[in-house]
Amino acid sequence: MLAYGLLALGLSSVLALVTWSVVSDHLTEQRQSSAMAATADNAAAFRYGLFGAPKPCRLQDEAECGSPAPRSDITIVELLSSLPSTDAAASMVYYDHQWYSLTGRPSDLPADLIETVRNGDPAHRRITVGGQQVLAVGVPMSGPDEAFFEWHPLASLDKTLRTLKITLIGAAVVAALIGLAVGRLASTLALRPLAALTRVADAVARGQLDARLQVENDRDLGGLARSFNQTAADLERRVAADARFAGDVSHELRTPLMTMLNSMQLIQNHRAELPAPVREPVELLGDDLDRFRRLVIDLLEISRDDGGDQGSRETVRIADLVRAAANATAGRDVTTVAPAAEALSLQADKRRLERVIANLVENAEDHAGGCKGVGVEAGGLGVVITVDDAGPGVPVDNRDRIFERFGRGETGNRSRGVGLGLAIVARHVQWHHGTIEVTDRPGGGARFTVELPAKVL
Missing domain, CATH: 3.30.450 (Beta-Lactamase)
Structure with missing residues (x-):
């Protein structure tokens, strides 16, 4: 142009x-x-x-x-x-x-x-x-x-x-504007297939693996479009196969896991009867079984999303859901709701949204020194949910990586996590067409901010 x-x-x-x-x-x-x-x-x-x-x-x-x-x-x-x-x-x-x-x-x-x-x-x-x-x-x-x-x-x-000069200058400006318009039109027509490629590639990068290019018959970009669509199809099949594998493994592990958990609960009920040298290994085994349980649950959640589970949407009052999920996970009242956010509602998958709040609070409780509070207020896309912790915060160069699968922080106790909780949070927030980011909390610690497109129904 x-x-x-x-x-x-x-x-x-x-x-x-x-x-x-x-x-x-x-x-x-x-x-x-x-x-x-x-x-x-x-x-x-x-x-x-x-x-x-x-x-x-x-x-x-x-x-x-x-x-x-x-x-x-x-x-x-x-x-x-x-x-x-x-x-x-x-x-x-x-x-x-x-x-x-x-x-x-x-x-x-x-x-x-x-x-x-x-x-x-x-x-x-x-x-x-x-x-x-x-x-x-x-x-x-x-x-x-x-x-x-x-x-x-x-x-x-x-x-x-003077009239001639003004006329010639005006004609030159008009010719330049016409040239810009023609250039814009020509560039739009020439780059339209590349713009489509950019949009589809971005959609695939955001997890929409069924996105495909519709320009396979284009004289210039047909070969590229066919190669891209084939690659995207292969990737979709690979991810679906991995999801099925993870789901099958997780389901197969549930039965022996429940057996081990029940056995461990029976042993812990008779902990006082155990010899002193055996008590500490039993406690360590119990902690590892609990981590194993969380890993299996997270793998089932991930495989459900990767397998194309569309879920079900229903009208949810944000304040009530966040208050119930956060307080139950923390075991105490940690939620503060602004008056303007009390009536906000969202067409949401209740299970997914509860999992978002529970994972964020659980992450703060287990790996960041405890949850300092959960806030709900109107703003952003509609409603803004913040979860503050008392940890050392998240370094700037790690703020994107912690939302990846098996991505873990490098400070404090974050390295003890399995690295799937925040990845599940990011997937569920994206499913609701929202955003999530982590920043520094005023006074120290990290603040996770979730924005969702809520409104008063």
Whole structure:
């Protein structure tokens, strides 16, 4: 688009400059020629009015031929005022070593112009008189050291040239804008397949693995589109296979896991009967079984999402759901709801949204020094949910990685997590068309902020 615009501007500017040069020179020369012709005609009329017609020449009185005597019945000033009406602003004559004029002042004439004309050569100069541009024209008369001068205003010529200049500049600007528009249209048509590729690639990157390009028949990008669609299809099959594998493994592990958990609960109920050296290994085994249980549950959740589970949407009051899920997970009241957020509702999957709040609070309780509070207020996309913890915070370069699968923080106790809780949170928030980010909490710690498109129903 920029190239088209610059090309149009360059071509129109060159054309405008050429047009300006040719037309302005032609108009100026035409004005000078007409002024010179009018001045010469007036000089001839002045000479005729002053001396009358030349005497006819005869062989016996050649000395008197062409040398008429001045008329005595008319003055020079009267002759100047009786000249034919032209556009001249002033007429002056240098005759018999004296200046005669009606309106102009001979002192305003350039000295070199006067000298040239008195020497017998016609001449003209562009001068400024009374703040106005005029063309001073002088022509010699038949007598020695006689000259006739006139001023011709240039306002009309200057106005014409100014109008021409504005028109050419406007035409160049319009041509540049048309060039930009044509460039925009051409670039849009040329890059439309690439724009589609960008959108589909972005959709695949965001987890929409069924996105495909519809330009396989394009003459230029058909091969690329087919390769991309094949790659996306292979990736979708691979992810679906991995999800089925994770789901199958998780389901197969549930039965022995429940057996081990029940057995561990039975052992812990008789913990007092165990020998002292056995109690500590039993506690460690219980902690690992609990982590194993969480891992299996998270894997089942991940495989359910990867397997294409669309869930079910229902109207959910955000404040009530967050309050119930956060307080139950923390085992105490940690939720604060702003009055403006009490009536906000959302078409949501209740199970997924409860899991988002529970995972964030559980992450704060287990890996970040405890949950400092959960806030719900109106704003952002509709409702803003914040979960604050008392940990050391999340370094800036880790704030994206912690939402990846098996991504863990590198400070405090975060390394004890299995790394799936926050990944599940990110997937569920995205499923609700929301956003999540982590920042620093005022006073220390981390703040997880979830924005969801809620409104008053």
